[in-house]
Amino acid sequence: MKLFFGKIHQETAILNEEESHHFAKVLRGNEGDLVHVTDGKGNLAEVEITSISKKAVEGKVIDLKTSFEQKNYYLHVAIAPTKTMERLEFFLEKATEIGIDEITFLQTFHSERKNIKIERIEKIVQSATKQSLKAYLPKVNDLTKFNEFIKQDFEGFTKCIAHCEADIERTPLRTVLENNPQKILIMIGPEGDFSRDEIFAAEDHNFTEISLGHQRFRTETAALQAVFAVDWGLK
Amino acid sequence: MKLFFGKIHQETAILNEEESHHFAKVLRGNEGDLVHVTDGKGNLAEVEITSISKKAVEGKVIDLKTSFEQKNYYLHVAIAPTKTMERLEFFLEKATEIGIDEITFLQTFHSERKNIKIERIEKIVQSATKQSLKAYLPKVNDLTKFNEFIKQDFEGFTKCIAHCEADIERTPLRTVLENNPQKILIMIGPEGDFSRDEIFAAEDHNFTEISLGHQRFRTETAALQAVFAVDWGLK
Numbered sequence: 001m002k003l004f005f006g007k008i009h010q011e012t013a014i015l016n017e018e019e020s021h022h023f024a025k026v027l028r029g030n031e032g033d034l035v036h037v038t039d040g041k042g043n044l045a046e047v048e049i050t051s052i053s054k055k056a057v058e059g060k061v062i063d064l065k066t067s068f069e070q071k072n073y074y075l076h077v078a079i080a081p082t083k084t085m086e087r088l089e090f091f092l093e094k095a096t097e098i099g100i101d102e103i104t105f106l107q108t109f110h111s112e113r114k115n116i117k118i119e120r121i122e123k124i125v126q127s128a129t130k131q132s133l134k135a136y137l138p139k140v141n142d143l144t145k146f147n148e149f150i151k152q153d154f155e156g157f158t159k160c161i162a163h164c165e166a167d168i169e170r171t172p173l174r175t176v177l178e179n180n181p182q183k184i185l186i187m188i189g190p191e192g193d194f195s196r197d198e199i200f201a202a203e204d205h206n207f208t209e210i211s212l213g214h215q216r217f218r219t220e221t222a223a224l225q226a227v228f229a230v231d232w233g234l235k
Numbered sequence: 236m237k238l239f240f241g242k243i244h245q246e247t248a249i250l251n252e253e254e255s256h257h258f259a260k261v262l263r264g265n266e267g268d269l270v271h272v273t274d275g276k277g278n279l280a281e282v283e284i285t286s287i288s289k290k291a292v293e294g295k296v297i298d299l300k301t302s303f304e305q306k307n308y309y310l311h312v313a314i315a316p317t318k319t320m321e322r323l324e325f326f327l328e329k330a331t332e333i334g335i336d337e338i339t340f341l342q343t344f345h346s347e348r349k350n351i352k353i354e355r356i357e358k359i360v361q362s363a364t365k366q367s368l369k370a371y372l373p374k375v376n377d378l379t380k381f382n383e384f385i386k387q388d389f390e391g392f393t394k395c396i397a398h399c400e401a402d403i404e405r406t407p408l409r410t411v412l413e414n415n416p417q418k419i420l421i422m423i424g425p426e427g428d429f430s431r432d433e434i435f436a437a438e439d440h441n442f443t444e445i446s447l448g449h450q451r452f453r454t455e456t457a458a459l460q461a462v463f464a465v466d467w468g469l470k
Contacts, residue, residue, distance in 0.1 A: 090325050097456050132450075174467075213470070215367075221332050228463040232409075235448070 001046070002027070003036040003130045005137070011061050013037040013047045020057040023049075035059070040129070040137030044068040068135035073234045074183040076102040076157070077226060078149060080190035081113040082219050088116075089124050091220040095227045096128035096138055104141040106149060110192030118142050146198055149187075150205045157183040160210045161202040162222060163194050170211040173226065177233030184230060186210070188223045236281070237262070238271040238365045240372070246296050248272040248282045255292040258284075270294070275364070275372030279303040303370035308469045309418040311337040311392070312461060313384060315425035316348040317454050323351075324359050326455040330462045331363035331373055339376040341384060345427030353377050381433055384422075385440045392418045395445045396437040397457060398429045405446040408461065412468030419465060421445070423458045 004023060006015040015023055015037065023029040033049045037059070043066055047059035077100055082088045092103070103125070105116050122140050129137050158181035163170070176184075187194075187202065194202075203209065212225050239258060241250040250258055250272065258264040268284045272294070278301055282294035312335055317323045327338070338360070340351050357375050364372050393416035398405070411419075422429075422437065429437075438444065447460050 094456055094459065097452060098450075098460070131453075213466075215333075217332060218366075221329055224329065224459070225333070225463060228460060229467060231448075232464060232467060 001034055001036050003038060003044075003133055005040060005126065005130075006037045008037060008039050008043050008045050008061065008064065013045050013059050013061055015057040017055055020052075020055060023057045024052050024054075029057070034062075036133070038068075038129075038135040038137075040135070042067045042070060042135050044135040065135070070136070071099050071101075071235070073181070073230065074101045075099065075227065075230050076104070076154075076183075076185040077188060077223055078104040078106050078144075078185065079188045079223050080106045080108045080111045080219060081116050081143070083112045083191065085113075085116075087218070087220045089121075091223050092121060092124050093128045094224055096125050096134070097132045098227050099231050100138050100227055101136070102139040102141065104149065105143045106146050106187065107143050108146045108190050109195040109198055110190045112190060112192075114143075116143055146194075147201060150202050150207065154183075154185055157181075157185045159185045159202075159205075159207045161187045161189075161194065161199065161207040162210050162212050162226065163189055163199055164211075164216055165193070165196065165199060168196075168199060168209060170209045173210045173212055173229055174233065176208060176210055177230065180234065184234075186226045186230075188219060188226065191219055236269055236271050238273060238279075238368055240275060240361065240365075241272045243272060243274050243278050243280050243296065243299065248280050248294050248296055250292040252290055255287075255290060258292045259287050259289075264292070269297075271368070273303075273364075273370040273372075275370070277302045277305060277370050279370040300370070305371070306334050306336075306470070308416070308465065309336045310334065310462065310465050311339070311389075311418075311420040312458055313339040313341050313379075313420065313422045314458050315341045315343045315346045315423065315454060316351050316378070318347045318426065320348075320351075322453070322455045324356075326458050327356060327359050328363045329459055331360050331369070332367045333462050334466050335373050335462055336371070337374040337376065339384065340378045341381050341422065342378050343381045343425050344430040344433055345425045347425060347427075349378075351378055381429075382436065385437050385442065389418075389420055392416075392420045394420045394437075394440075394442045396422045396424075396429065396434065396442040397445050397447050397461065398424055398434055399446075399451055400428070400431065400434060403431075403434060403444060405444045408445045408447055408464055409468065411443060411445055412465065415469065419469075421461045421465075423454060423461065426454055 046063040281298040
């Protein structure tokens with residue numbers, strides 16, 4: 001059964017405009033069809049389509065699950081976009097599939113890419129959410145300057161910066177996970193790593209410096225490993 | 236310093252023909268240049284180029300590391316090729332980067348793809364090995380029929396089949412890893428999973444049925460998770 005984004009009320013559901021178009025025009029769906037609808041906030045409804053118009057496809061809620069497959073942790077990954085968008089997109093797809101709640105793109109000293117197309121990224125994340133039948137849509141934040149990002153208030157979060165400077169003491173991510181953080185924020189640097197100034201600035205804002213292992217990974221591999229490790233360690 | 240594949244003798248090294256061409260014609264390298272050379276079997280040499288001809292670039296070994304960054308486990312993943320080659324290729328790149336020793340492509344009952352271009356796959360694995368400066372080149376095996384594969388003798392291996400049939404008892408991969416297997420073989424099924432006949436046939440050949448977690452992942456995501464988990468659990 002296909003999954004669509006939409007609004008869910010007590011007994012009815014309305015697909016979003018774009019999703020309505022997709023259902024009616026692309027998939028040529030019909031009244032009586034059964035679909036899944038999610039609001040991206042944990043609600044997942046089984047819906048029987050009752051009316052199809054140009055802008056809105058509506059249906060009757062047959063079954064409603066709340067907090068559908070809710071994880072027991074909240075993961076926010078802040079990542080410097082990779083030079084090749086393809087690699088970043090693959091990361092986004094996999095991270096959504098495995099479990100990520102929030103993504104921020106970081107503009108860092110060594111960043112090679114200074115811009116991202118946020119609409120395209122939102123599309124990828126939406127599509128991965130639908131593909132893997134999830135009821136929580138990860139939040140996507142636009143490109144943010146490193147120095148502004150670290151100043152934000154991340155109340156209740158275990159804040160981490162992953163870097164490769166071997167002469168600066170780092171805590172293994174494994175050790176961080178043993179404390180069972182409920183909310184975890186991990187910053188992943190660009191190909192050239194975070195600058196030392198950035199590392200020290202993060203330290204000043206109470207970020208824990210972490211290592212992901214003995215290997216130097218590509219940016220998107222490091223980010224993927226963090227997502228896998230958090231899922232593996234906290235679930 | 237760039238890494239090339241070649242033969243390493245006591246005091247000299249010769250780049251493979253294709254690599255020689257790449258060094259001389261594409262990168263326009265010169266005598267006196269310093270490069271890394273690996274035989275893909277654990278040897279990593281620092282080499283000063285001493286002669287450049289059309290077919291062979293040779294050099295003097297300045298430093299030689301044997302068993303360079305050897306892992307403490309051997310991982311063989313047997314995977315049904317995905318419909319989209321792009322996804323499989325991304326998996327291969329990431330798996331090589333994280334750590335995999337052998338890859339076999341499985342022809343299964345539900346396989347959508349019946350052929351693969353093995354030369355292209357070898358290129359991807361070689362390229363990922365060079366990119367991540369590794370001295371061990373993963374072995375790539377061609378498409379093999381599932382029923383023939385499971386009959387092979389995997390002496391000393393902990394053999395696993397990952398599947399999603401919830402009503403068949405499975406051991407979590409986590410538990411398998413707690414026994415610290417030195418050599419581990421994990422079979423990952425196609426999008427439609429292994430057939431029940433395949434699962435029972437594997438059972439008959441002493442494969443342990445495993446689960447990778449509570450989620451149903453895409454083929455390449457499941458394979459990636461297995462690679463990450465083995466690396467995380469055994470290192």
